[in-house]
Amino acid sequence: MLVAVVVLVLGAATCLASGTDGDRIDVIPRPVSVERLEGAFRITPSTCLVAQGPAAVEAKKLAASLAPAMGFSLELRASLPPGEKAIEMHLDEGLSPLGVEGYELRVAPERIAIVAAQPAGLFYGIQTLRQLLPAVAFRTTKVDDVAWDVPCVKITDRPRFAWRGLLLDPARHFIAKGDLLRFIDVMALHKFNRLQVHLTDNEGWRIEIKKYPRLTEIGSKMDWNLRHRDGAGPRCFGFYTQDDIRQIVRYAADRHVTVVPEIEMPFHTGAAIVAHPELGIAPGRLALQPPEQRWRETSGLIAPRPETVAFFQDVLTEVMELFPSKHIHIGGDEANINLWTNDPEMQVQMTQLQLKDAHELHSWFIKQMDAFLSRHGRRLVGWDEILQGGLAPGATVMSWRGEQGGIAAANAGHDVVMAPTTHTYLDYYQGPPESEPLAIGGNLPLAKVYSYDPIPEAIAPDKAHHVLGVQAQLWGEYIATPEHLNYMAYPRAAALAEVGWFAKEAKDYEQFVGRLRHHIARLKALGVDFRPLD
Numbered sequence: 001m002l003v004a005v006v007v008l009v010l011g012a013a014t015c016l017a018s019g020t021d022g023d024r025i026d027v028i029p030r031p032v033s034v035e036r037l038e039g040a041f042r043i044t045p046s047t048c049l050v051a052q053g054p055a056a057v058e059a060k061k062l063a064a065s066l067a068p069a070m071g072f073s074l075e076l077r078a079s080l081p082p083g084e085k086a087i088e089m090h091l092d093e094g095l096s097p098l099g100v101e102g103y104e105l106r107v108a109p110e111r112i113a114i115v116a117a118q119p120a121g122l123f124y125g126i127q128t129l130r131q132l133l134p135a136v137a138f139r140t141t142k143v144d145d146v147a148w149d150v151p152c153v154k155i156t157d158r159p160r161f162a163w164r165g166l167l168l169d170p171a172r173h174f175i176a177k178g179d180l181l182r183f184i185d186v187m188a189l190h191k192f193n194r195l196q197v198h199l200t201d202n203e204g205w206r207i208e209i210k211k212y213p214r215l216t217e218i219g220s221k222m223d224w225n226l227r228h229r230d231g232a233g234p235r236c237f238g239f240y241t242q243d244d245i246r247q248i249v250r251y252a253a254d255r256h257v258t259v260v261p262e263i264e265m266p267f268h269t270g271a272a273i274v275a276h277p278e279l280g281i282a283p284g285r286l287a288l289q290p291p292e293q294r295w296r297e298t299s300g301l302i303a304p305r306p307e308t309v310a311f312f313q314d315v316l317t318e319v320m321e322l323f324p325s326k327h328i329h330i331g332g333d334e335a336n337i338n339l340w341t342n343d344p345e346m347q348v349q350m351t352q353l354q355l356k357d358a359h360e361l362h363s364w365f366i367k368q369m370d371a372f373l374s375r376h377g378r379r380l381v382g383w384d385e386i387l388q389g390g391l392a393p394g395a396t397v398m399s400w401r402g403e404q405g406g407i408a409a410a411n412a413g414h415d416v417v418m419a420p421t422t423h424t425y426l427d428y429y430q431g432p433p434e435s436e437p438l439a440i441g442g443n444l445p446l447a448k449v450y451s452y453d454p455i456p457e458a459i460a461p462d463k464a465h466h467v468l469g470v471q472a473q474l475w476g477e478y479i480a481t482p483e484h485l486n487y488m489a490y491p492r493a494a495a496l497a498e499v500g501w502f503a504k505e506a507k508d509y510e511q512f513v514g515r516l517r518h519h520i521a522r523l524k525a526l527g528v529d530f531r532p533l534d
């Protein structure tokens with residue numbers, strides 16, 4: 001299998017390098033193998049779409065995505081009408097060597113065929129097909145006088161990694177449901193398949209929990225925000241009802257995106273502590289404060305008493321009902337555990353549990369959550385701080401403070417997702433700070449994102465399969481509007497999509513930028529804001 005993939009990759013390199021401008025195949029992420037053939041298939045109102053069963057479900061998505069710009073909807077049929085031009089889609093187990101997300105796309109003058117082993121593969125074949133059309137195919141209103149020509153090609157494609165993620169942070173600035181859904185549309189076009197949603201933090205609790213209504217009654221209207229220190233700025237209030245969540249999860253699933261919820265603990269929990277002071281260290285202090293003082297009295301750190309463990313397990317019970325994702329993220333980052341070291345009640349707890357320090361108490365708490373999620377058939381994911389004090393047996397590690405955490409976890413046989421600040425923090429500046437909107441800091445230009453390889457050499461070759469993939473973060477402290485969100489995301493997320501999809505051997509930045517120049521015309525047609533290329 002490995003040999004076959006390498007051959008495909010090298011094949012792609014030769015083909016694309018020899019292509020003249022008229023032959024350009026400007027697909028992002030770059031398909032593994034592209035062969036340009038003579039001629040084109042023209043889509044017209046009389047073109048029919050042929051698919052059955054699960055393939056028909058995907059075929060309808062193709063028709064729906066083309067209809068706004070083309071002004072007609074392709075007619076879906078169950079069988080190929082003799083002599084008529086058709087786009088045909090079907091599942092074929094024979095393609096299972098391409099994995100659950102791989103596909104073949106063949107375009108000939110009389111027929112387009114998309115074939116895959118699984119529906120996700122058909123969906124990705126559709127995303128490639130859309131990008132072979134003129135960029136105005138992405139317009140959301142009818143475009144006249146365009147020949148909807150698709151160049152003849154033979155494409156064989158499959159992703160390098162199973163986890164190709166983006167993180168959104170509605171906790172810091174709330175993201176309205178409609179904006180979230182539009183974001184999912186654009187990420188799916190780039191073949192991303194995981195959306196981590198950071199639902200809780202010091203600045204806000206954004207998910208309705210039936211058992212603890214105060215979490216949103218109070219925690220979604222926090223009067224404090226890291227960015228707007230003197231109070232909450234615009235878009236700092238809001239939450240998703242359970243019905244909203246179900247709608248988001250379903251919408252994402254239709255686009256083959258799994259929504260991974262993140263419920264932060266034991267730190268970054270200020271909003272929960274304001275709503276439920278009993279979760280914090282020295283309970284009761286908060287309740288006595290006037291509302292505008294509430295934040296200043298929370299450390300953002302919960303006290304891991306048995307009652308607190310039960311509280312968060314109750315929360316996770318409702319979260320598991322809403323999110324079918326196998327992976328559930330519990331945060332685990334940046335805990336200021338010195339507060340436990342110095343707290344008399346926590347000292348007693350550490351002695352009782354025979355733990356030698358606060359790191360072990362942190363680990364003990366995470367292990368309670370790991371055991372609980374494992375009992376329910378789920379997998380815990382946490383930021384790399386969960387390695388300190390001993391990694392929970394079922395944990396998957398998201399490596400953000402560089403690659404060391406990911407390397408250590410993978411070499412110890414744990415799954416990891418690489419998400420280092422150095423290459424995947426899309427909240428960082430993407431150009432000279434003086435000419436960019438205010439950001440949290442850092443410096444992450446497009447080329448650096450593109451250069452990333454999620455498998456560091458320090459991971460033993462027989463452990464490399466533990467690297468599930470890669471994820472980019474759009475932390476929300478400085479991102480208050482959907483326009484700004486897209487500006488920070490694109491085009492860097494397009495580069496990350498290629499990092500997650502295309503084999504590193506044939507990655508070529510100049511060639512990527514050439515394709516990107518065409519790709520941004522698609523973003524424009526869709527009305528998606530992006531940072532212009534240098």
Ligand code: TNX
Binds near residue numbers: 383400427440475476
């Ligand atoms: C660190 S990444 C955090 C986030 C911030 C981010 C800002 C991580 C696990 N923790 O809470 O939003 O930096 O770049």
